[in-house]
Amino acid sequence: KDKKVDAIKKIAKLISDNPDSKVIFLVGAGISTSCGIPDFRSPGTGLYDNLAKLNLPFAEAVFDIEYFEQNPKPFYTLAKELYPGNYKPSKFHQLMKVFQDKGRLHRVFTQNIDTLERAAGIHSDLLVEAHGSFALNHCISCKKEYPQNVFKDKMLAGEEFANCEECEGLIKPQIVFFGENLPRKFFLTWDKDVTELDDKSIVVVAGTSLAVYPFASLPEEVPKATTRALINLEKVGDFKTNPRKCDIFYSGSADGAATELAKELGWLSELDSLSKL
Numbered sequence: 001k002d003k004k005v006d007a008i009k010k011i012a013k014l015i016s017d018n019p020d021s022k023v024i025f026l027v028g029a030g031i032s033t034s035c036g037i038p039d040f041r042s043p044g045t046g047l048y049d050n051l052a053k054l055n056l057p058f059a060e061a062v063f064d065i066e067y068f069e070q071n072p073k074p075f076y077t078l079a080k081e082l083y084p085g086n087y088k089p090s091k092f093h094q095l096m097k098v099f100q101d102k103g104r105l106h107r108v109f110t111q112n113i114d115t116l117e118r119a120a121g122i123h124s125d126l127l128v129e130a131h132g133s134f135a136l137n138h139c140i141s142c143k144k145e146y147p148q149n150v151f152k153d154k155m156l157a158g159e160e161f162a163n164c165e166e167c168e169g170l171i172k173p174q175i176v177f178f179g180e181n182l183p184r185k186f187f188l189t190w191d192k193d194v195t196e197l198d199d200k201s202i203v204v205v206a207g208t209s210l211a212v213y214p215f216a217s218l219p220e221e222v223p224k225a226t227t228r229a230l231i232n233l234e235k236v237g238d239f240k241t242n243p244r245k246c247d248i249f250y251s252g253s254a255d256g257a258a259t260e261l262a263k264e265l266g267w268l269s270e271l272d273s274l275s276k277l
């Protein structure tokens, strides 16, 4: 417990002592588990442990582009369950919105496809959806684009497949599958942001196992002068393999950290008022 308090105090001090600096968040599925969305790799509860009914050759095949081209059914089955819209942002999402409202948000890089950052009100120019989202959809054969509701309606109507009306190809949301490139915005924005980091900046990594590249390499690329904080149930990635002296680790839930950090920064009423919306 003392370690958690200590971690929050260190993060808050850096933020309060440097009012002109802005924070970068690098986030993953662990910031949305409290919303009722399972993460991917937590043993037992994670999505990849619960795909037995889809009869996949390996769990990650459900998001593999080559596998999808051969057998799209598992993804379509899952898409119906995962479809965003029925979930509300967590305290952690709301804390990032408070950072934005205070003019202290530099950027959110998210691996999540649940669009809860948008739902929380994070501006699109401050947000990089590194693994895409369900917002755009296109036919993987003829590239015809489809509005979000076309794909959504097909899934929610229980259709087994989503086929293109022009060429019968497969309609796929613009989620980045294994075997596909991340959006250009991800690389361009990170390359720019990383040059702006200095000894007053802080990069907060939260709710991710840092298992999927290239996203997982971002913490390594943070300049040595810049403080890195990890808010996660477990120590992961570069925080584990190449720990730095000034790294901060909060071992616990993202929402717990959000509340404690807001308290320490004197932003609790702002955070609470977002929960009431």
Ligand code: OAD
Residues within 6 Å of the ligand: 027, 028, 029, 030, 031, 033, 034, 039, 040, 041, 042, 046, 063, 111, 112, 113, 131, 175, 176, 177, 178, 206, 207, 208, 209, 210, 211, 212, 231, 232, 233, 234, 236, 252, 253, 254, 255
């Ligand atoms: P993972 O499931 O791999 O990791 C989630 C991390 O969050 C784990 O380290 C958990 O311990 C931690 N965690 C879970 N609940 C938490 C909580 N309430 N508070 C704090 N930490 C918590 O998810 P990601 O790292 O996001 O790709 O996965 C990366 C990518 O792998 C995903 O974007 C997805 C997947 O394949 C695509 O969809 C393309």
